[in-house]
Amino acid sequence: MHSETIALHAGFDMDPATHAVAVPIYQTVAYGFDNAEHGAALFNLEVEGHRYSRISNPTNTVLERRVAALEGGVEAVSVSTGQTALYYAVSNVLGPGQNLISVPQLYGTTHSLFAHFLPNTGVQVRFAESDHPSDIEKLIDRDTRAVFCESVGNPAGNIADIAGLAAVAHRHGIPLVVDNTVATPILLRPIDHGADIVIHSLTKFMGGHGTTLGGIIVDGGKFPWAEHGERFPMFSQPDPSYHGLVYTDHFGPAAYAARCRSVYLRTTGAALSPFNAFLLLQGIETVAIRIDRHVENARRVAEFLRDDSRVEWINYAGFEDNPYHPLVRKYLGGRACSLMTFGVKGGFSGGVRFYDALKLIKRVVNLGDSKSLACHPASTTHRQMPPDVQLKAGVTPATIRLSIGIEHADDIIADIDHALAAAAAAFDLVDKDHIRHPSIEGRQ
Structure with a gap:
């Protein structure tokens, strides 16, 4: 099926109990066992079923199967936030x-998770110095266990060469993990190009309503x-925390997802609520x-x-003169x-004035x-990073990040035009009067 059809139908036909065609919200903590033998079979993973909603839930299962189908994967594990997905995926x-x-x-x-936590x-x-596969490969050694990238960088807007990164990772016997939040499987399916694990903040485009x-x-x-x-014994050797289960033997191609659920979701508990899964x-x-x-x-x-x-x-990769445009194609x-x-003339102060003048476009970090939506990363999402690290991440003092919505384009442009006019007027006044705040001057 095509993506448009998968997004509507994958993972669910109708509720077996009521024949409801909308996915029900199974708002329950636990699930009854027929008897002790049935309970034991569920805990031994010998039969399909649910035990406790921290581990799995029927509503969440539909979501997992649907996203796995959209991405071309074999299995998925839903969790409370995109940040949890990242942490579990690499851990x-x-x-x-x-x-x-x-x-x-x-x-x-x-960056904070990787650099500090x-x-x-x-x-x-x-x-790495850049997202080029050769710069990634320089850093790999015998203790490396994964390569990570965002398919489309946030906010840098770079496009990862997924096939190139996958080739480098696989040459050294390690997986490629890709955050596909910005592209979504509608525009890009990283697994088709060699990625091994894909994560999403479903909060963003997939959920789509904030x-x-x-x-x-x-x-x-x-x-x-x-x-x-030798590198990944946790998948092919008995797991003492789960009565000696060997994930590759029991789950085959879905061994990674099964261990992620059994070790991380089951024991640390950042479960997605079924109501959120429904939404x-x-x-x-x-x-x-x-x-x-x-x-x-x-x-x-x-x-x-x-x-x-x-x-x-x-910086818009859709333009032919953008260095990432060949990868867009x-x-x-x-x-x-x-x-x-983009950068408003006036540096940091120009960016702030533009940002403050927006009326239709919302000032949020989502x-x-x-x-x-608009964001000024230097004063919000990336302010904890040193200036040189900000630059490597694609953030300058003037940078405004726009996430363009589905309103009428004319109305979006009118708001941007209004905010640019406000920023230009304020900047001209500051130049004429030779008045600059020291903290602003230092950021330009």
């Missing part, structure tokens, strides 16, 4: 004394864990239609910004995502909403 293959190699263009909180657990994260937190981890089912048993399913039903409108609107906004003299620069079918960044 499932890492241990003390081992390392992860990452591209430098990252969402701010992802994981090192406290004994795991090292090495940031109402619901959620994350998911998709197992591509192709990485040969047993063949690399996310509603968003996914229309994700393909929304992405079409997001992409169309973004193109019009980018063209307006490119032609406006009040704009210093624009290779991986995204020529359709650039609706995330873009992205992927049906509404158009």
Whole structure:
């Protein structure tokens, strides 16, 4: 089936008890056993079924099967947030004394997890100089356990060469983990290009309405864990925390997802509520239609910004002169995502004035909403990072990140035009009067 059809039908036909065609919300903590033997079979994973909603829930299962089908994976594990999905995904293959190699263009909180949190657990994260596969490969050693990238960087807007990164990772016997939040499987399916694990913040484009937190981890089912048993013994040797279960023997291609559920979700408990799963399913039903409108609107906004003299620069991979445009054609079918960044003339102060003058576009740190959203990363999502690290992540003092929504494009552009006028007027006044705040001057 095509993605538009999968988004509506995968993982659910009708409720077996009532024949309801909408996915029910199974708002329950636990599930009854027929008898002791049935309970034992469930705990031994000998039969399908649910035991406790921290581990699995029927509503969540539909969500997992639907996203796995959209991404071309074999299994998925839903969790409470996208950040949890990231943490579980990399922790499932890492241990003390081992390392992860990452591209430098990252969402701010992802950088914080990698640079500050994981090192406290004994795991090292090495940031490459660029997202080029050759720069990634330079950092791989015998203790490396995974390569990580965002398919479309947030907010940098770079496009990862997924096939190239996968080739490098597989040459060294390690998996490629891809955060596909910005692209969504409507524009790009990383598993088709060699990725092994895909994660999402479902909070963003997949949910699409800015109402619901959620994350998911998709197992591509192709990485040969047993063949690399020396690096990844946790998959092919008995798990003492789960009565000696061997994941590769019991679950085959879905061994990674099964261990993620049994070890991390079961024992640390960042479960997605079934009500949130239900809401996310509603968003996914229309994700393909929304992405079409997001992409169309973004193109019009980018063209307006490119032609406006009040704009210093624009980073939009849909333009042919953008260095990532060939990868847009290779991986995204020529359709650039609706995330873009640009710089208002006036540096940090110009960016802040533009940001403060917006009326229709919401000033939030979220992205992927049906509404158009704006963020000034240097003062919000990336402010905890040193200036040189911000630059590697694609953030300058003036950077404005736009997540273009599905409103009428003319109305979006009118709001941007109004805010640019306000920023230009204020900047001209400051120049004329030679008045600059020291903190602003220092950031320009």
